[in-house]
Amino acid sequence: MxxxxxxxxxxxxxxxxxxxxxxxxxxxxxxxxxxxxxxxxxxxxxxxxxxxxxxxxxxxxxxxxxxxxxxxxxxxxxxxxxxxxxxxxxxxxxxxxxxxxxxxxxxxxxxxxxxxxxxxEYADELRLDLDPQPGTGFAQAVKAAHELRALLSELGLVAYPKTTGKRGLHVYMRLQPRWDSYQVRAAAVAVARELERRRPDLITAAWWKEERGKRIFVDYNQNAPHKTVFGAWSVRDRVTGPVSTPLSWDEFDDVTPDSLDLASVPGRLAALGDPWAEINAHPQSLEPLLAMHERDMAAGLMDAPWPPVYPKQPNEPDRVAPSRARTD
CATH class of the missing domain: 3.90.920.10 (DNA primase, PRIM domain)
Incomplete structure (x- = not known):
């Protein structure tokens, strides 16, 4: 071929x-x-x-x-x-x-x-993973995505959403090639915490599952060094062939993730075009989000927990679930 x-x-x-x-x-x-x-x-x-x-x-x-x-x-x-x-x-x-x-x-x-x-040496994508927890689903992830869009818009930043091919959403920002993965992760932590402050009923930045409740978890650790994320337009491993599909912001109310699969997506693309057509046109600065991170550090917050496979990081709290810490 x-x-x-x-x-x-x-x-x-x-x-x-x-x-x-x-x-x-x-x-x-x-x-x-x-x-x-x-x-x-x-x-x-x-x-x-x-x-x-x-x-x-x-x-x-x-x-x-x-x-x-x-x-x-x-x-x-x-x-x-x-x-x-x-x-x-x-x-x-x-x-x-x-x-x-x-x-x-x-x-x-x-x-x-x-x-x-x-x-x-440069991470040129910020990837914000809106992960539904038990008791929530795609509808709640959509609400969280709109909160995220509003926050980024206040800072003059443009983001691009896609389905994950499962129950959640990914929201991407294309970055100027100036920052490494540690800085991008720090920005993601700041976004997660700010969203939780604004909508604690809907969104959580809690790393420990026992603290998340029925909310959408903003998985900032998807931006940790050496992490990969399932790509846009890629087909998932379910028997129906769902696609991680880029969307425009005004489509969420009319789309269900299960309707976006390798049989339907090519026709949809031909009819509607690529919602991410401009993603590479204007790479953006991470500085507004890093300023939020610096504000949180100045207020006395520690770094958010890292996954267990990573070495202990500076300013990271103990990697102990709160329930275990209370009993130790």
Missing amino acids: LVAGHDVAISSPDKVFFPSRGETKLDLVEYYLAVAEPLMRTMGGRPVLMQRFPRGAGGPSFFQKRVPDTIPDWLVTTTVSTVNGTPSRALVIADLAHVAWAVNLACLGFHVWPFLADTP
Whole structure:
């Protein structure tokens, strides 16, 4: 199969990847070709973590941090570090041939690093993950997203929402290439805390699940160094083939996540265009959000907790759940 000027072998093209409607491996390749322009706008030039599903959606999977030893001579790769600091040779989405090559290995969607392979020292995406907790769902995530949009608008910042392909929402900001992942995470912590102050009934910044309640958790740690996030236009591993779909801000009331799948999204894109068409046009400053973070630190707040796989960080509180701390 000729894709982006490269001959990409698609073995077992009729293998069913999504049992709900019977879409095959070849159908998945053709889906990605149909959304090629917006996909490359958001993922082009970035390293990705491959999750492979040998039996298709709904089956067992494994993460492949390194590309295989034997690869086409045109395949672009780069060295990235995993959370524990281990270097890995990762695939770079240089063009659609790289996507098709990965799909042939039974990668359904892509977990994307927040930097371009050419400038790994700068994180140029802020990714705010609005994660519904038990007792909440997509409707509450939408309300939280509008609160987030209002906060960012007050600061002169523009953000772009997408479904996660599950129950939540991701909201992205494209950044000027000036800040590293530690600074981007600090900005995300500040956003989460400010949203919680404004809407404590709806939104929480609490890391410990026992403190979150029936609220939307703003998962700031998705911006921690070496973290990947499921990419825009990528297809999830459920049997119905849901897509992590970019939206415009006025669409939420008319859209349900389950209606956005590899069968419907290409037609939607053709009819409505790409809601993220301008995301790369005006990279933004992180300074307004870092100023919020500095304000919180000056007021005596500590850093928010990090995931357990990370080394202990400066100014981080003890990594002990509140219920355990009370009994220790």
